[in-house]
Amino acid sequence: MFLAGCLGAAAAQDKPAQVKVNVEDLKIRSATGDKSATRQLAEMHYLGRGGVEQNFSEAARWYEILAKQGDARAQTSLGLMYARGYGVAKNLETARKWWSFAAAQNDPGAQFNLGVIYTSGEGVTQDYPQAVQWLSRAAQRGHVQAQHNLGLLYYEGKGVERDPVRAYYWLKIAALQGDDVSQETLKLVGQGMSADQVRQADNQADEWMKKYKKIVGQ
DSSP, X not given: OOOOOOTTHHHHHHSOTTOOOOHHHHHHHHHTTXXXXXXXHHHHHHHTOTTOOOOHHHHHHHHHHHHHTTOHHHHHHHHHHHXXXXXXXXXXXXXHHHHHHHHHTTOHHHHHHHHHHHHHTSSSOOOHHHHHHXXXXXXXXXXXXXXXXXXHHHHHTSSSOOOHHHHHHHHHHHHHTTOHHHHHHHHHHHTTSOHHXXXXXXXXXXXXXXXXXXXXXX
8 A cells, every 4th residue: 555645754854864953952842832843853753863763653742743733744644654553553544534634634645645545445445436536636736646546547447437538637647747657557548549539638738737837836
């Protein structure tokens, strides 16, 4: 099960591993409501950086503080820890709960994760229409893996009416964002399409990319 999240992402870019961070200062700042300090503590413990040992339980504790404050990124990360059993007892229902909170705030990683579990039926009743709903929301926000998975569901006709053109469209968007697997899958999907259908889907994918780049300022 491929799931998405931002565990330790900021910390990985933050500071070299040999730089020691004043953990006590971060804890004081966190106690006053400084979310950036809380996030740094979570990521440091997750990665074992900044002079602290890797400790998933501590990482989960700090992520939970942020998650309970309504932080969508932390909710997505905490959900991943429950899905994988990192520092907490593995519990996909709890993972789904945190992802649902984050997805309601339009976090594309959480929306993608919900799409994955509803596709696989792991921890929830398999529900392809629900999977399509969440993958669509994540795909529209530029989530490449969601675009790939959504394309496959359209190609296979799971949760939606089978539509190779729509499948090609989403796979092409993912490919345009650099996903090699989607680029390879396009060859298979394109075999059952006319030249006009391929041209139409290509043009629509190009238009989507132009609009998306404007939104994200690229």
